[in-house]
Amino acid sequence: MESLEIRDDLVPLRTDFDVAWRGYDRDQVRRYVHGVEAELRLAAADRDAAVAEGENLAARLESSRSAVRELRARLDRACRTPIDPDTVPDRLRRMVELAREEAAEITGRAQTAAEHTWSAANDAAQRLRKRSEWFLADLESQRTAMAAEHQELLDRAHTQAEAMSREAERRRMQLDEAVEQHRTQVTKDFELAMLARRVEARRDIAEQRRAAQADADRIVAEARAEASRIVRAAQQEVDVLRQLKDGLAERVRALGRLLADAAPLPGSDEEPVPEQRLATPA
Numbered sequence: 001m002e003s004l005e006i007r008d009d010l011v012p013l014r015t016d017f018d019v020a021w022r023g024y025d026r027d028q029v030r031r032y033v034h035g036v037e038a039e040l041r042l043a044a045a046d047r048d049a050a051v052a053e054g055e056n057l058a059a060r061l062e063s064s065r066s067a068v069r070e071l072r073a074r075l076d077r078a079c080r081t082p083i084d085p086d087t088v089p090d091r092l093r094r095m096v097e098l099a100r101e102e103a104a105e106i107t108g109r110a111q112t113a114a115e116h117t118w119s120a121a122n123d124a125a126q127r128l129r130k131r132s133e134w135f136l137a138d139l140e141s142q143r144t145a146m147a148a149e150h151q152e153l154l155d156r157a158h159t160q161a162e163a164m165s166r167e168a169e170r171r172r173m174q175l176d177e178a179v180e181q182h183r184t185q186v187t188k189d190f191e192l193a194m195l196a197r198r199v200e201a202r203r204d205i206a207e208q209r210r211a212a213q214a215d216a217d218r219i220v221a222e223a224r225a226e227a228s229r230i231v232r233a234a235q236q237e238v239d240v241l242r243q244l245k246d247g248l249a250e251r252v253r254a255l256g257r258l259l260a261d262a263a264p265l266p267g268s269d270e271e272p273v274p275e276q277r278l279a280t281p282a
Contacts, residue, residue, distance in 0.1 A: 036135055043131055051121060057113055068107045 040135060054118060064106050098104065
């Protein structure tokens, strides 16, 4: 008997779907394909079981046919042997008739079983073929729909990508312009701040110079005042010393005059001291 075979391109099905943005859920598609494969395997198993049952029934039919052929051969041999009906016992004739009836019954049952088995196997094969064709048509329809949707999603993604690219380029130009304006403003603010700081620094330096000049003038004035005070004090001391010197000189001169006016003692060998030697020069 010719057995049905599963096409090599049916099981396993292709499950490596391309990953698409906003496409079908991969786990859901994979579960669906696995379910379809499981149903195909079950259908193939049912088909194989039906084929095996048909082969078993065919073997049994062939065995029954062999037994019938054997019985027919024996019957033919018995029929070809001339037997006097009068010499054949009734019991033997009855056994021959029963054998013929049993052979006919066995042949009829085997023929009926074989026809039923072949019909069941053929029906199962037809159902399996129709079911496989339906699954293939459904998968092809889904594949076509998914391919169309995939292409649509790709086109949409390309369109959105181009739009996003243009928007990103426009945004980049705006940001570059804003950054340039900000940099210019920062540079201007920095220059203004540095100018203000330089002006403030110059003002502080001028103020410090004025303060330093004032301190220097004050110190010089104080030094001059102190020097004047010291000079006045020294002059006063000099005047006092001069007055003392003049007083001492006057006293010395007076003493010299007294000594000059006084008479020398008798027997004195000393000379009188001149007035000019006793006087202290100014």
